[in-house]
Amino acid sequence: MKLPSYDCVRFEHVAAAMHRIRGGIVRTSCQRSHWLSEITGSHVHFKLEQQQFTGSFKERGARNALLSLDGEARRRGVVAASAGNHALALTWHGVQLGIPVTVVMPTVAPMAKVDKCRLFGANVVIHGAHIGESKQHALEVYGDLRYINGYDDPEIIAGTGTLGMEMLEQVPDCDAVVVPVGGGGLIAGIALAMKTMQPGLRVIGVEPKRCASYSAALEAGHPVPVAVMPTLADGLAVPQVGAHAFAVARHWVDEIVTVDEAAVALAVLRLLEGEKMVVEGGGAAGLAAMLPGGPLDRLDLKDKKVLVPLCGGNIDVTVLGRVIERGLAADGRLIRLTVPVSDRPGGIAELAKAIAGMGASVKDIFHERAWLHTSVDMVVIKAVLETRGFDHNRQLIRHLRGLGYETAKLDGINETKDEKEVLEALKAPPAPAPQS
Incomplete structure (x- = not known):
């Protein structure tokens, strides 16, 4: 499999996206956590992307992709496959920009996200056991519409890079950033932006063990499909990383680790109890890796200033109850x-x-x-x-x-x-x- 070049997305694309989306995106806060810094031994700073209107970082890439369309594509509309956050972001910004949006969502998509997409006015289609099957359906049935990949389009990757630029503006002397990994677009954009601006920074990715598609791609040397098992980090359950995202991320990312379900549940619980924040499983994966006994215990992050983006807060109340119970058991x-x-x-x-x-x-x-x-x-x-x-x-x-x-x-x-x-x-x- 021939991969795109790692410079298929460049820093100037991220800088252009930063200017392009500024008027429609929340500049979320970035704050140090006293309690979780004590627990982990690092100086943990959380970037609160759940403060975006639709509750996740996905708005950055979605708005950048929509604003990059030509007039005909805007008139016809766009289609996407998503478990929720990308669908929400695309739908919301489609409404703001007058662009029709169709989203194909897998059967495992949280109902809270499905219902909001419908409320925003999207044409919502439920199809497929996971996002891979949803994508295939979207391409086959809605092939006349521009397909916007939530983690692999260059415009999406450039948009997520604006998150990295913001974090460095807010915490310029940070030593490392720990980023959740699903399809690879978020970590690709963040790593590109932050390591271009600060080459000595360490970029560490975290993915769920039950869907470790990025780790499988690293082992194979290119994106490969993996089995998708149910996970509390449903937003990261992508069966195959994107080719553009992988090409960019592999060049810039320093380390990739995996976390189990108990660690994800415990991270959600720690954020709820200690920070009074409701964060979905995928959004809390970065913290999950940093908790005592986690995979980042073996890395030299003690007393380091570490940025952790909390990528989303869209979680069903019923799922949150189950996650809390699993977190209590893990604790x-x-x-x-x-x-x-x-x-x-x-x-x-x-x-x-x-x-x-x-x-x-x-x-x-x-x-x-x-x-x-x-x-x-x-x-x-x-x-x-x-x-x-x-x-x-x-x-x-x-x-x-x-x-x-x-x-x-x-x-x-x-x-x-x-x-x-x-x-x-x-x-x-x-x-x-x-x-x-």
């Missing part, structure tokens, strides 16, 4: 306890009293008899508990063990060293009391 604050207790009156009450005495809260509880074969007078209790975290979990399991619940088990804890410590505490005898 050790939502656990599953399995323990046999007496099936006689008071057996469950005694367990509940022991749990309450340790300050844990029972969120859900049920019991099973049929699968406990060791004793006819025992019942297995399965409970979901809210706790204060891993230290509290260790104290809880030791306390239950000391009360005679020796076969109690904790499930559903994030696979970190803390989980191993909790499970080891189950096996080990209680620590002796210190001697006075």
Whole structure:
């Protein structure tokens, strides 16, 4: 596969886009996070792109692409495939500029994004299991319209580069930028702009493990299709990176890492609790990589000034609820306890009293008899508990063990060293009391 040249998008294109879109785009704020700087050990600055009118950075590229059309293309209108944010941005700016927009959205697109596209006046077509199938449908059925690729058109890449220019204006002495990666357009534009202006800056990309299309392209040397599995970072679930985006990004980007679902959920939770910000999974992927135990722990970012664009805040309320629960589980604050207790009156009450005495809260509880074969007078209790975290979990399991619940088990804890410590505490005898 012959790739475009890395200079298919140049810095002058980004500078022109910066001037072109200025009147229709929000200059979003960029602020240091005290709490997440403490947690990560870096000086973390968030670029708040969820402050754009449609809730994501996609407006930059969409407006630049629409303003670059000739008169005939504007009259006929445009078509795009998108899981939501590109569709929203294109629709909104199409309305402002009087350009008809058709968007083909996959069946997994969040309903909040689908409904907003319809409210903005787009012709919304739901088709395909993922964005790749949606794109194919758009090209086959709406071939007479100009197709605007949300991550690979040179005008889109140039538009996203304006985000990099803004970040350097706001934090000129930054050491690194950590960017979510889906189709590659965002990191291509940011890396091109920022490393042209500041060559010593490190540009690090982050993509979900369940759709690591950029990593696959790096390994193959060119964009290749990958399997798309459901992910909390739905906006990054692109089955194949764009050829233009990959050519540009490969030249400028320093490092690419992947994050799992637990890390994404925890990042959304940290932003909600610590920063009072609602950010979608894909938008929080950069922070997910920086959290303790994440893939960027091994890189030398401690005490460095790091920029992290929060790329979008469009998330269904129902999905947000599920993400919060997964984040609590990853944080050790939502656990599953399995323990046999007496099936006689008071057996469950005694367990509940022991749990309450340790300050844990029972969120859900049920019991099973049929699968406990060791004793006819025992019942297995399965409970979901809210706790204060891993230290509290260790104290809880030791306390239950000391009360005679020796076969109690904790499930559903994030696979970190803390989980191993909790499970080891189950096996080990209680620590002796210190001697006075």
